[in-house]
Amino acid sequence: MSELATLARPYAQAVFKRAVETDSIEKWSEQLFFISEVMSDHEIKSLVINPKVNIDKTLGLVLDICQDYVDQEARTFIKLLFENKRLSLMPSILSLFESLKSEHGGYIHADVLTAYDLSVEALDNLSNSLALALGKKIHINVILDKSLIGGVLIRAGDIIIDGSIRGQLQQMQKTLQ
Amino acid sequence: MQLNPSEISDLIKKKIENFELSSQAHTEGTVVSVSDGIVRVHGLSDAMQGEMLEFPGNTFGMALNLERDSVGVVILGAYQHISEGDTVKCTGRILEVPVGEALLGRVVDALGNPIDGKGAIETTETSPIEKIAPGVIARQSVDQPVQLGLKSIDAMIPVGRGQRELIIGDRQTGKTAIAIDAIINQKGTGIKCIYVAIGQKRSSIANVVRKLEEHGAMGHTIIVAASASESAAMQFIAPYTGCSMGEFFRDQGEDALIIYDDLTKQAWAYRQVSLLLRRPPGREAYPGDVFYLHSRLLERASRINAAEVERLTNGRVKNKTGSLTALPIIETQGGDVSAFVPTNVISITDGQIFLESNLFNSGIRPAVNAGLSVSRVGGAAQTKIIKKLGGGTRLDLAQYRELAAFAQFASDLDESTRKQIERGQRVTELMKQNQYSPMSVAEMSVSLFAANEGFLDEVEVNKVLAFEAALHLYMKSEYTDLMDRINATGDFSNEIKQEMQVAIETFMKTHSW
Numbered sequence A: 001m002s003e004l005a006t007l008a009r010p011y012a013q014a015v016f017k018r019a020v021e022t023d024s025i026e027k028w029s030e031q032l033f034f035i036s037e038v039m040s041d042h043e044i045k046s047l048v049i050n051p052k053v054n055i056d057k058t059l060g061l062v063l064d065i066c067q068d069y070v071d072q073e074a075r076t077f078i079k080l081l082f083e084n085k086r087l088s089l090m091p092s093i094l095s096l097f098e099s100l101k102s103e104h105g106g107y108i109h110a111d112v113l114t115a116y117d118l119s120v121e122a123l124d125n126l127s128n129s130l131a132l133a134l135g136k137k138i139h140i141n142v143i144l145d146k147s148l149i150g151g152v153l154i155r156a157g158d159i160i161i162d163g164s165i166r167g168q169l170q171q172m173q174k175t176l177q
Numbered sequence B: 001m002q003l004n005p006s007e008i009s010d011l012i013k014k015k016i017e018n019f020e021l022s023s024q025a026h027t028e029g030t031v032v033s034v035s036d037g038i039v040r041v042h043g044l045s046d047a048m049q050g051e052m053l054e055f056p057g058n059t060f061g062m063a064l065n066l067e068r069d070s071v072g073v074v075i076l077g078a079y080q081h082i083s084e085g086d087t088v089k090c091t092g093r094i095l096e097v098p099v100g101e102a103l104l105g106r107v108v109d110a111l112g113n114p115i116d117g118k119g120a121i122e123t124t125e126t127s128p129i130e131k132i133a134p135g136v137i138a139r140q141s142v143d144q145p146v147q148l149g150l151k152s153i154d155a156m157i158p159v160g161r162g163q164r165e166l167i168i169g170d171r172q173t174g175k176t177a178i179a180i181d182a183i184i185n186q187k188g189t190g191i192k193c194i195y196v197a198i199g200q201k202r203s204s205i206a207n208v209v210r211k212l213e214e215h216g217a218m219g220h221t222i223i224v225a226a227s228a229s230e231s232a233a234m235q236f237i238a239p240y241t242g243c244s245m246g247e248f249f250r251d252q253g254e255d256a257l258i259i260y261d262d263l264t265k266q267a268w269a270y271r272q273v274s275l276l277l278r279r280p281p282g283r284e285a286y287p288g289d290v291f292y293l294h295s296r297l298l299e300r301a302s303r304i305n306a307a308e309v310e311r312l313t314n315g316r317v318k319n320k321t322g323s324l325t326a327l328p329i330i331e332t333q334g335g336d337v338s339a340f341v342p343t344n345v346i347s348i349t350d351g352q353i354f355l356e357s358n359l360f361n362s363g364i365r366p367a368v369n370a371g372l373s374v375s376r377v378g379g380a381a382q383t384k385i386i387k388k389l390g391g392g393t394r395l396d397l398a399q400y401r402e403l404a405a406f407a408q409f410a411s412d413l414d415e416s417t418r419k420q421i422e423r424g425q426r427v428t429e430l431m432k433q434n435q436y437s438p439m440s441v442a443e444m445s446v447s448l449f450a451a452n453e454g455f456l457d458e459v460e461v462n463k464v465l466a467f468e469a470a471l472h473l474y475m476k477s478e479y480t481d482l483m484d485r486i487n488a489t490g491d492f493s494n495e496i497k498q499e500m501q502v503a504i505e506t507f508m509k510t511h512s513w
């Protein structure tokens, strides 16, 4: 996983720079998402790694599928990945691209895990205080997780803020040990 | 201490009452791969070099490689239960171990946990295992001796408090024996000892503990054990753990002696960890920083001045210097001191005691090669009387070595040459000493005096040790006062010289051996 990120970084950076130059960040984001979905398809995957299938044929097939969804530059990008045999990096490239995108826009993604549904008001409050604490705009993604018992757990990048009952019970378990 | 169930529940209640709830932010990563005690963790972008990382199951690891997308971690202890996808937390702390007086008499592992079955260690103080050595301003030059109790070493290769003296030799040449005798001889001197066993058989470590107990030397000794069956990470950190425990005494204005047995095995353990972390291998496949591995460890053994002790104890201890003396041990292969690790450590230390297997096998034990052994700073610290009397010994042995080679070819030798050879043979014999029988300064002085003044020349070579034993017995019973005086001051005056002369003359006339 970490090695994949290292390999994928130059591709993601190149694509992102190009996207900024041509002012098409959103468009590239959608295109990369599409390509990544195609490449994670089971049958395409098995075609790619099958040595009996001619690479050019697979490439033709992939380009054919993408035809209506990607522009000329994205097609060149797919060809490049085929040539360098780096197709498996597509999901990593996408996630790196997304993090570059949020960095560029000055916001970060935060997963908020909660045991119960949060009211709109509570969410607003949460995102405001998070924005203050992290000094960035926040894109919140709410995930329901009953195993927390109560409270919320926030995950923004590497940072975890655990305010859940489960986390507190775990802390207590440790002090009693 | 026995607790009944209601007391236990009270205790738990109290703990829960005092338990503070907090939702702190921490950074988390995920385990990507696990192999041979090395774990690669994705995330943790702000982990520090050497930081403790927490794994599930109360397991800790140390961050060693900080890379762009991952962190390379060595697990301290068992790692079988860690699997891909486990979460890893930063603790924000560097690895710490318990230190203090309470550790004396105990056997602990590389993390400072007791392994001698004598219960928990009652100490609240801890200290990080990696510390920067004292600076130039804080230091004081070495001028007090550490008596190892071995004639051949105290007379010719003296060790001072705060010195780093290497013990180097092939396998089975009596390296450990010197270290153990040194510890036994510190009984009652106030010097605290730390013996760090790295990569040794458990049975050897148990043997050392038993021998120290038998000779009443465990009371002033801490044993840090990372046996061969423990992970490479534990063997790699054990010397640093022991060093922190020794520094505690140094910083209190006391004196301590630490023995690393041996640093070759530590370098092997570090090489293993480094290769598994995929650091580039260099000479003999060691990573680029093995020199630093040992230099930063041995630099911490030092003597610090009274001002520094006062500063470190916040004015509690005044007018006392502190010292940590190190005796690192290095094992060579076939006497080759030019291999990578031996040359490194020789260049770091303030001298070396070189042990030779052919000397050992020909019965000269301790098998010290007086020609190749040196002490670069100990001379200034040597007890006066030993310095005075021991100077001749070195010369006698050096001349003997030269002549002995030459005499093999010449059949008839002139009188003075023959005398020098005879003297050399006797001094060589006199330098032999049994294990577990360290000598006091007075005993040593008597032996050296007898050799210097030519009394030994009248004794047959194979009777030298018997003569010495009888002489010591006689001196201890008939000249108790003189012996006590020498032990107390360590001075050598004309008066003492006269008394010794008379004593040995009477002994020679009235006793047999």
Ligand SMILES: Nc1ncnc2c1ncn2[C@@H]1O[C@H](COP(=O)(O)OP(=O)(O)OP(=O)(O)O)[C@@H](O)[C@H]1O
Pocket: B169, B170, B171, B172, B173, B174, B175, B176, B177, B178, B331, B365, B366, B433, B434, B435
């Ligand atoms: N001065 C001595 N007199 C008699 N025997 C000795 C003396 N010194 C060491 N020995 C014996 O020699 C053997 C080897 O000694 P020791 O274990 O100290 O060597 P070592 O160099 O530490 O060996 P290793 O390489 O295995 O660590 C032991 O059995 C010990 O009892």
Ligand SMILES: [Mg+2]
Pocket: B175, B176, B177, B261
């Ligand atoms: Mg040994």
